[in-house]
Amino acid sequence: MSANGGCQMKTLPGLILVAATLSTSGLAHAKSKCEFSQNTIDAATGERIIQTEFDTVTTAMSMGQTEANGGISILMTGGQKYLAINFDATEQIRLPDEFADLPDPSWDPKYRDFLDRLLGDTAIFPAGSTARLDLDDQTSVVLVRDRNLRVRTQYAEPGQSVSSRSSNTQTAKKLVGFLAKMADAEIDVNADATRHYTVETKAILKYPIDAEAEDILRRAAVTGIRIESRDRYYSMMWRSTMRQIVGWSDKSYLKIRDAMQCIDEAVGG
Amino acid sequence: MKTLIGVLTIALTLFSASDARADCKYQWDTSNYRTGEKVLWTQWVMNKRVNAGLYGLLSGVKEGDRKYLALQTVAFDGFSASRPSKEDIDSAMVIPDNAKLSVLLADGTIFDLFAERGVVGDTSIVVNGSELDGDFQIGRADGYSFKSHSIVKFLLDDAAIAALNAQLATDLRLHATGKNYDISFGSKPSDKIQEVLACIP
Numbered sequence: 001m002s003a004n005g006g007c008q009m010k011t012l013p014g015l016i017l018v019a020a021t022l023s024t025s026g027l028a029h030a031k032s033k034c035e036f037s038q039n040t041i042d043a044a045t046g047e048r049i050i051q052t053e054f055d056t057v058t059t060a061m062s063m064g065q066t067e068a069n070g071g072i073s074i075l076m077t078g079g080q081k082y083l084a085i086n087f088d089a090t091e092q093i094r095l096p097d098e099f100a101d102l103p104d105p106s107w108d109p110k111y112r113d114f115l116d117r118l119l120g121d122t123a124i125f126p127a128g129s130t131a132r133l134d135l136d137d138q139t140s141v142v143l144v145r146d147r148n149l150r151v152r153t154q155y156a157e158p159g160q161s162v163s164s165r166s167s168n169t170q171t172a173k174k175l176v177g178f179l180a181k182m183a184d185a186e187i188d189v190n191a192d193a194t195r196h197y198t199v200e201t202k203a204i205l206k207y208p209i210d211a212e213a214e215d216i217l218r219r220a221a222v223t224g225i226r227i228e229s230r231d232r233y234y235s236m237m238w239r240s241t242m243r244q245i246v247g248w249s250d251k252s253y254l255k256i257r258d259a260m261q262c263i264d265e266a267v268g269g
Numbered sequence: 270m271k272t273l274i275g276v277l278t279i280a281l282t283l284f285s286a287s288d289a290r291a292d293c294k295y296q297w298d299t300s301n302y303r304t305g306e307k308v309l310w311t312q313w314v315m316n317k318r319v320n321a322g323l324y325g326l327l328s329g330v331k332e333g334d335r336k337y338l339a340l341q342t343v344a345f346d347g348f349s350a351s352r353p354s355k356e357d358i359d360s361a362m363v364i365p366d367n368a369k370l371s372v373l374l375a376d377g378t379i380f381d382l383f384a385e386r387g388v389v390g391d392t393s394i395v396v397n398g399s400e401l402d403g404d405f406q407i408g409r410a411d412g413y414s415f416k417s418h419s420i421v422k423f424l425l426d427d428a429a430i431a432a433l434n435a436q437l438a439t440d441l442r443l444h445a446t447g448k449n450y451d452i453s454f455g456s457k458p459s460d461k462i463q464e465v466l467a468c469i470p
Contacts, residue, residue, distance in 0.1 A: 093352065094352070094412065094413065096351065097350070135302060136297055136299050137297070137299050137300065137301045137302055137308045138297060138308065138310060138420070139301065139302065139303065216302045216303065219302055220302050221299070226391060230355070231354070231355050232355065232358075233355075233358065233391070233392075233393070235391070235393065
């Protein structure tokens with residue numbers, strides 16, 4: 001009896017382990033299931049519109065001036081697929097020297113022009129501008145915008161931050177590490193901070209996917225995106241360090257492929 | 270007896286070859302999505318940095334049957350007191366088609382490799398030295414600097430592989446549009462090129 005009981009006791013944890021493993025794999029499977037932000041029929045045109053939920057892409061680090069956070073999604077409307085990028089970039093703009101020593105530069109019309117440019121210059125994505133998707137085979141796919149987009153930006157004055165940035169935990173963690181490095185290097189961060197405006201650009205950018213790109217993106221691992229605006233390029237987490245290239249995290253490589261497959265399944269279904 | 274020695278010699282040779290290959294690490298091991306060709310890039314090997322703001326990394330590449338030496342260049346140069354234009358960014362690092370990579374060998378001779386395709390380097394802006402990379406401060410304290418990054422592949426034929434394996438190298442010079450990037454292996458000749466070549470299967 002005791003032997004049988006012992007055997008049962010040994011079996012029970014084993015069964016629990018198996019059940020837990022199955023449950024965990026089920027959870028993992030559930031997480032990989034497709035989620036859609038819209039799946040509807042346009043009442044006016046009768047066309048089906050399907051879009052996957054935005055999926056955040058991440059990297060190990062980001063401290064450049066025109067690097068963007070965000071997520072990716074695939075949208076299909078009227079039979080055309082688009083890569084949609086939920087894009088959030090920050091850039092540091094240095095206060096020009098001519099205003100640096102003024103006690104209150106807001107009286108200077110040129111200063112007001114400078115502020116206007118902060119809002120006006122950094123957020124135009126013209127038709128013909130590109131998104132270059134870098135692949136793990138060390139080639140790239142280039143998508144081209146088919147329409148103009150002008151995006152409203154926000155800026156924060158020197159020493160202040162755009163409110164949404166301060167609530168971004170990931171950015172805050174990076175900032176802590178960055179400040180520690182600056183302190184180690186004995187660089188006076190505060191001195192610089194008094195000269196920099198922070199400009200934040202948020203946009204949802206859509207790029208039509210042509211047949212060749214569609215074929216590749218169904219199979220490819222994407223390691224980073226470089227987005228072109230009228231005046232800038234924004235890296236969605238592509239940079240090199242001294243010893244290695246850091247792109248998206250491994251977990252993000254297949255997110256575009258997975259989203260493409262979700263659309264295919266939805267259309268097929 | 271001779272046969273036994275021969276067999277042992279072959280076995281030892283094979284063992285040491287596989288042992289050397291076992292030390293090789295690969296950054297990318299995949300297939301080209303367009304051609305289906307096998308693509309293999311060794312882990313990047315860094316040159317010794319001698320000038321602040323410029324460093325290079327090497328990788329041995331195999332694509333299909335072709336072999337390449339790839340050079341990754343990261344340069345912090347250019348300066349602008351005002352916000353740089355897009356044209357400034359686009360022209361910061363331009364490596365033309367058929368660009369030359371000169372390898373200075375230990376005996377003082379130069380061996381040239383040529384790029385299959387040119388690239389425009391990816392350039393980002395660094396404001397007031399506000400970016401740190403490793404233990405180096407980048408940029409200057411009174412304006413905008415450029416950080417440019419490129420990866421260029423140089424085709425290797427049998428003669429090139431033999432020449433580069435025959436001697437150690439001391440310096441590299443990448444001939445870009447309007448400027449050259451000089452990357453040194455340091456005070457002593459280096460076997461870094463041979464190291465990556467040995468890992469190209």
